[in-house]
Amino acid sequence: MGKTVYKKLKGSQSFRQRLLLSTLSSTPITIEDIRPNQTYSGLAKHEISLLRLFDTVSDGCIVEIYETGTKLKYKPGTIMGGRVNHPFQCDVSRSIGYYLEPLIVLCLFAKEPLNIRLKGTTNDSKDPSVDTFKSAAFHILKRFGVDFEAMSLKIESRGLPPNGGGEVVLSLPIVQSLTAVNWIDEGFVKKIRGVTFSTKVSSQFETSMIRAARGVVNPLVSDVHIFTDHRTGPPAGNSPGYGISLVAETTSGCYISVDTAAAHVRDEDTSGLADDVKKDLMPPEEIGEGIANTLLGEIAQSGVIDSSYQGCYFFFVLYVLKMFPRFASENFPNMGLKLLET
Template sequence: MVKTEKNYKRLKGSHGFRQRLLLSTLSSTPIIIEDIRTNETWPGLRSHEISLLRLFETVCDDCRVVINQTGTKLKYEPGTIMGGRINRPHDCGVSRSIGYFLEPLVVLCLFAKEPLTISLRGVTNDSKDPSVDTFKSAAFHILKRFGVDFEDLSLKIESRGLPPNGGGEVILSVPIVQNLTAVDWIDEGFVKKIRGVTFSNKVSSQFESSMIRAARGIINPLVSDVHIFTDHRAGPPAGNSPGYGILLVAETTSGCYISVDTAASHGRDEDTSDLADDVKKDLMPPEDIGKGIANALLEEIGQSGVVDSSYQGLLFLLCALCPQDISKIRIS
């Protein structure tokens, strides 16, 4: 049976693109999105949004995507979520990091026919999206709360990639579930330990030492159990661009994981894919990055939520996808 446009749910604008695509697929509801950035200098879909569409096509059968010539109108008809082992790596591009793709992909493939294993290539760490490290450290524990088998969740970092040229690769494995389990999650607990990782690609490892000293200067007087590991890379595992960064994760007595992360590297302009203005500027000193990330972690902890602000959207989404049971959660 051929669907007419009357069967499609009509939406406007670019807001919530990932969530619209995900919920359309999970509910088997075809959608039409019109007026996508029609009033902007560079109208239409961005390269990372098109890449996300192609990723959904990869893990689904009979998925149909039609984009008009200017990219300002999208017609999307979802298919069957298959999952399985995807042999061909998916190129996420460099305008957004792999973290942008992980959230919708993981939630989608929880309801696939077969467990998913896929390789994603692109940017692993930047200052815009949650990193692959915090997704593994924080988001996986959120999924565990909702009944996802934690042992079968896997995210292996084969190589790190920073803007502007990426070059990172991760291998993601996602199990399937019959149903999610509603949660009663309102006790944020007290911080009992902090773990972290610094990384440096194609630059001196001294950058990592400087970030660790600066971060420890702020958090050591407050928490006694602090370990920050280093991940210095050169050659192919370091990707295609130099840079450095740090992530911190606070674990609480009630099993909450509060994460923050950032990276210093030269970026690309999201709209044009040209080198951004900051390419001519010096990168932020590692000492400032260490202090900034430690203060950011304290700020997230002070907001007294069971998850940090980066993963509130994922938490709401999982609550909405539970059966009719009521979930109780505490957010900042």
């Protein structure tokens, strides 16, 4: 066997995208200078957790992290998918949504359909929530010919920062063929759906969020339904908090989503509670009104995909183009595939 040639990269930016494209293209990579001058240098805990997840769903993956954590060698293996028998614990500093974005794209091209149980934080204010994956992301995948009925994401327990405690079960099919997409018509909003949740706090927080959100969107859209998901006991995870997810469906089949959560957070540098942990959480009325206005802002941008998922599906489209060069040359003659080679 010949010597493995690693593509050299620098810095911590676009870490997930680099791993994803490396794996899909079977290109070994070396990443150097990972936060070398910061107080807490090297790979973050959630990035190490993501590497473990890629290793879990692959066969023959080789990961080498240097002692300082500022250099990484990654040789991708074969994407296997299949049923993962043991729950995977995601680092709680990032939401499960941080891991779902690359995992869903990756395992569509696995050897077997994926079934995996993920534990950690289900909702936070940084990453797309598990709720919007169910109500928006899966519909976008359907556009590309993925079997919608075979996709599922069951929320067995909620988990909020700083201690998580959430648990979801993801089932994902593999693709045998892909559908060419000409997606430029955003349509008009015909209905809005949403869900509020609360863990280890009063259910009245959800009522307040719904009332405030409806105060913004009801004068504009007649078909609005926002459901509640109040959790207590073990299904409520390990930390108190509350939040809301909203999705606007358009006449052309687009799903525009927004979400947020109010919970105490950890400082990413120290892993301790952040300085503002003693402050009261944002009032539910402000959260409901704020997220409704954010949804209107996303709709006003007239996109067929909201800003939360544009990056994820941009890489999905790139891979489709590489796998189907004839489709790429016919539909994107000036684009080329150089982005996958950089």
